[in-house]
Amino acid sequence: MKIATYNVNSIRKRLPVVLDWLERHDPDVLCLQETKVQDSEFPLLELLATGRHVTFRGYKAYNGVATITRREPELVAHGLCEGPDNEDDRILLTVVDGIPIVNTYVPQGQRVGAEKYAFKLEWFRRVKRYFDERLDPNRPAVWLGDLNVAPEPIDVYHPERRVNEPDFHIDARNAYKDAVSWGFIDLFRARYPERVQYTYWDYFRNSYRDNRGWRIDHILATQPLAAKCIAVDVDTAPREAESASDHTVLWAEFEHPAKA
Amino acid sequence: MKIATYNVNSIRKRLPVVLDWLERHDPDVLCLQETKVQDSEFPLLELLATGRHVTFRGYKAYNGVATITRREPELVAHGLCEGPDNEDDRILLTVVDGIPIVNTYVPQGQRVGAEKYAFKLEWFRRVKRYFDERLDPNRPAVWLGDLNVAPEPIDVYHPERRVNEPDFHIDARNAYKDAVSWGFIDLFRARYPERVQYTYWDYFRNSYRDNRGWRIDHILATQPLAAKCIAVDVDTAPREAESASDHTVLWAEFEHPAKA
DNA sequence: GGCTCAATGG
DNA sequence: CCATTGAGCC
Numbered sequence: 001m002k003i004a005t006y007n008v009n010s011i012r013k014r015l016p017v018v019l020d021w022l023e024r025h026d027p028d029v030l031c032l033q034e035t036k037v038q039d040s041e042f043p044l045l046e047l048l049a050t051g052r053h054v055t056f057r058g059y060k061a062y063n064g065v066a067t068i069t070r071r072e073p074e075l076v077a078h079g080l081c082e083g084p085d086n087e088d089d090r091i092l093l094t095v096v097d098g099i100p101i102v103n104t105y106v107p108q109g110q111r112v113g114a115e116k117y118a119f120k121l122e123w124f125r126r127v128k129r130y131f132d133e134r135l136d137p138n139r140p141a142v143w144l145g146d147l148n149v150a151p152e153p154i155d156v157y158h159p160e161r162r163v164n165e166p167d168f169h170i171d172a173r174n175a176y177k178d179a180v181s182w183g184f185i186d187l188f189r190a191r192y193p194e195r196v197q198y199t200y201w202d203y204f205r206n207s208y209r210d211n212r213g214w215r216i217d218h219i220l221a222t223q224p225l226a227a228k229c230i231a232v233d234v235d236t237a238p239r240e241a242e243s244a245s246d247h248t249v250l251w252a253e254f255e256h257p258a259k260a
Numbered sequence: 261m262k263i264a265t266y267n268v269n270s271i272r273k274r275l276p277v278v279l280d281w282l283e284r285h286d287p288d289v290l291c292l293q294e295t296k297v298q299d300s301e302f303p304l305l306e307l308l309a310t311g312r313h314v315t316f317r318g319y320k321a322y323n324g325v326a327t328i329t330r331r332e333p334e335l336v337a338h339g340l341c342e343g344p345d346n347e348d349d350r351i352l353l354t355v356v357d358g359i360p361i362v363n364t365y366v367p368q369g370q371r372v373g374a375e376k377y378a379f380k381l382e383w384f385r386r387v388k389r390y391f392d393e394r395l396d397p398n399r400p401a402v403w404l405g406d407l408n409v410a411p412e413p414i415d416v417y418h419p420e421r422r423v424n425e426p427d428f429h430i431d432a433r434n435a436y437k438d439a440v441s442w443g444f445i446d447l448f449r450a451r452y453p454e455r456v457q458y459t460y461w462d463y464f465r466n467s468y469r470d471n472r473g474w475r476i477d478h479i480l481a482t483q484p485l486a487a488k489c490i491a492v493d494v495d496t497a498p499r500e501a502e503s504a505s506d507h508t509v510l511w512a513e514f515e516h517p518a519k520a
Numbered sequence: 521g522g523c524t525c526a527a528t529g530g
Numbered sequence: 531c532c533a534t535t536g537a538g539c540c
Contacts, residue, residue, distance in 0.1 A: 368540060
């Protein structure tokens, strides 16, 4: 089973890149973030034409998530389901082949100290409660997406200069790690403890050319599923495509995951 | 000698169309209107790369004219040169091979009765004085561009429904004709008295597909030059191009024009 | 409908 | 730098 995540920065602008990636890699699940489109404008027909199932929720301009699956999800749940502030354009649960897959776009946080930054820190607490209420760390489950945190210095270029950035500030890193500590394993870092590999590069100042990036997109799995992980990697091709997102695709492959 | 006019509706968006037209038709002069770009952002290098000369003046977002010539113009003059309101983003004179070519983008006029409409009517009076001061109706000269008037009912689809449009209202038609009466001949209509042929079609409601357009782009010449005109036509290919302007190209060819 | 700009977001 | 919206213009 192959699962991937990709912050598209507008699904309408990135549709060719997504269709190409689906055709070349044929994943079982592809999770998208920042679709930036309201549901009525979502390019559903073009994606259904690939023969896959598509689950999505978004609003005008901001956020938006979509999960594209080979098989029909056995269960779908939008948002945090806590109350009025449902955040259903940032979190989407699908259960595919018995495995819960939590596709999330964590708030970026604007800048350290801002109200939006406090919202980001709180968001990690909320998502941890979300895991508590519907998942079991002893059974297969996946949390993936643009989590907007570079967990360690190795995960960002010039870390010493980034300590006040909302994706590397110590409070965000700790909030992220506390959510992870619920029972998730970072598949990329588990497999490659020393590897410098980013998933996001700024559009400006030739960041990609000079490899000045961030590893802020992640695929995490509970222990029983992580044990079945046979491959995980970043595919930089989408970042080099004609009309590229500032993020690229991260993917992971599992052996007989449902039997875990 | 081949001369053409094209309202590009943004030279930056239309650069591929313009380069393609230059390569295919190799005109001596191509006059552009609505370049919609300030001079510092004008795509000069890309046009110079064709081996031609480029004269232009524009501001942010609105208006802007450019004249692309095979030979270097012997003289260039920007604007009406009357006083402070110079209108140099609407009128550009170049003298090429001894022939004055007045490239103009006449104000559209917004709607009949508006202040901008009065400005349009006045503009025709001003341009007639401009001809008086610098041209001679007995010597070759060209006035061309987006003149924003369909002179006769044949020049607009459903004319009876357009009598209150600023490009077909009787006051605009009369103001235009009064300027023309200075000493110009409409080359297209002179050659094709009965032909329905538009140069502009609205972007919306499938106007081009249904040929619901306007003949508002014109090439006019003084009598001695008009006598040398051996061909004039509208090329609809640019209107059918990938990323098309709402206008298309009108061109005219002259035999030994300088000897007139 | 397609261009422009100025905000806003990242 | 690359997205978005919403207004102005045509």
